[in-house]
Amino acid sequence: AAFAPPGHHPATAALRSFEGLAEAFAELGVRAGAGGAADPAVRFVLKKAHSSNASGISFFTGIDARAIVDHIAEETAQGQASARGSASLTLRSGSPAFALVVPAACATAAAAAIAAAACSGRAWSTSQRVALSAAVASGAFALATLGRAGVARAARDPDGPNPAGPDPALGLTRSSTVSELRARLRPGVSDKQEKGTVWLLQRYVEPWLYEGRKFHLRVLLLCVGDLSAYVHEDVRMLIATDLFSLGQQDGAQLLAHVTNMGVSRQHPEYCEGVQNLPLTALGEELARTVFDEVAEVLGATLARVRAAGRRHFFTTANCWELFGVDFLVESGTGRTMLLEVNPSPSLAMYGSGPGVRARLCGPSPLEAVPPSWRPVPLGGAPPAGK
Numbered sequence: 001a002a003f004a005p006p007g008h009h010p011a012t013a014a015l016r017s018f019e020g021l022a023e024a025f026a027e028l029g030v031r032a033g034a035g036g037a038a039d040p041a042v043r044f045v046l047k048k049a050h051s052s053n054a055s056g057i058s059f060f061t062g063i064d065a066r067a068i069v070d071h072i073a074e075e076t077a078q079g080q081a082s083a084r085g086s087a088s089l090t091l092r093s094g095s096p097a098f099a100l101v102v103p104a105a106c107a108t109a110a111a112a113a114i115a116a117a118a119c120s121g122r123a124w125s126t127s128q129r130v131a132l133s134a135a136v137a138s139g140a141f142a143l144a145t146l147g148r149a150g151v152a153r154a155a156r157d158p159d160g161p162n163p164a165g166p167d168p169a170l171g172l173t174r175s176s177t178v179s180e181l182r183a184r185l186r187p188g189v190s191d192k193q194e195k196g197t198v199w200l201l202q203r204y205v206e207p208w209l210y211e212g213r214k215f216h217l218r219v220l221l222l223c224v225g226d227l228s229a230y231v232h233e234d235v236r237m238l239i240a241t242d243l244f245s246l247g248q249q250d251g252a253q254l255l256a257h258v259t260n261m262g263v264s265r266q267h268p269e270y271c272e273g274v275q276n277l278p279l280t281a282l283g284e285e286l287a288r289t290v291f292d293e294v295a296e297v298l299g300a301t302l303a304r305v306r307a308a309g310r311r312h313f314f315t316t317a318n319c320w321e322l323f324g325v326d327f328l329v330e331s332g333t334g335r336t337m338l339l340e341v342n343p344s345p346s347l348a349m350y351g352s353g354p355g356v357r358a359r360l361c362g363p364s365p366l367e368a369v370p371p372s373w374r375p376v377p378l379g380g381a382p383p384a385g386k
Helices: 019-027 064-087 096-119 126-148 176-186 285-309 355-363
Strands: 012-015 042-048 059-060 199-203 213-224 226-231 236-238 276-278 320-329 336-343 373-375
Touching: 012 019, 019 064, 019 199, 042 064, 059 064, 059 213, 064 176, 213 285, 213 336, 226 285, 285 320, 320 355
Parallel strands: none
Antiparallel strands: 012 199, 042 059, 042 199, 213 226, 213 236, 213 320, 226 373, 236 276, 320 336
């Protein structure tokens, strides 16, 4: 997000916890208590920052997003109310709680003392019996008043039952999706320094469809020495299993949204010849336009990374590296949107066996780059509206 040229990467917010989800949504324009009707279409995607297999990915409609931020805001408000309620019970002279609790405590203590005297075998005088009755009545009255005043913890316990239940108009329920998100975003024992996995919340890119299905582009980027860059001419279209219409307003329809080849292959209806196509399946003219823009976006991105310093991308004259870059083509505009850059990419969409890499990259790109690679111009960015 920091290095892609403007207009060619979806708006993105990073987070490490469930509590950070509300702030991430706020960065993308979703705030608690916002008025107006929520958008029923899928508008957001949540995924791990360092994962190329779609593990843990989630898609949210505008309604889902509103439900999440409202739920977190309600939890926060309940927690604050609970803290204020607990503080109000602190016995401070002159406070209403002090005026009620102290008499109750004194009355109860007096009753206990009289009862203890009675248990010792001494006979009760008439005055003692009257005092006991008064003490019990005084304590009962004070405690009842506390209950009517709503000081009792059960009346404000945020973890107690919610008789109203979740709003049926919302796309989420507290007992299911919100709980799953909380568990998923909880730092694991293997997370470095227990800081938690970095997650990315992104604006969902409305995808260009191929025969009614979403697809993404897998582009091979070859970086040689310090620094020449090339894009392989065979750009692959990886196509979703289900029709996009099935998931347009339902983020749970993962097979309509996820185009990852490893995920798609697990479905019994996966067809390699239909879901792994060359870019030219879009037509020669559109394919050429998309390819040229992909090269421009990658060139601008690499130029920005280099300008930011070698700690971001350390290149040396005697090394080369292959990346798998994922793009979406935006519906309506035809603009290419850079999604992610993956080191050590799978080459399964180009064939199988140990010879695939050598066939694509040649024996040594440092000595000679095969003619199937097109140079990437390390220059300016394409127009944001292109």
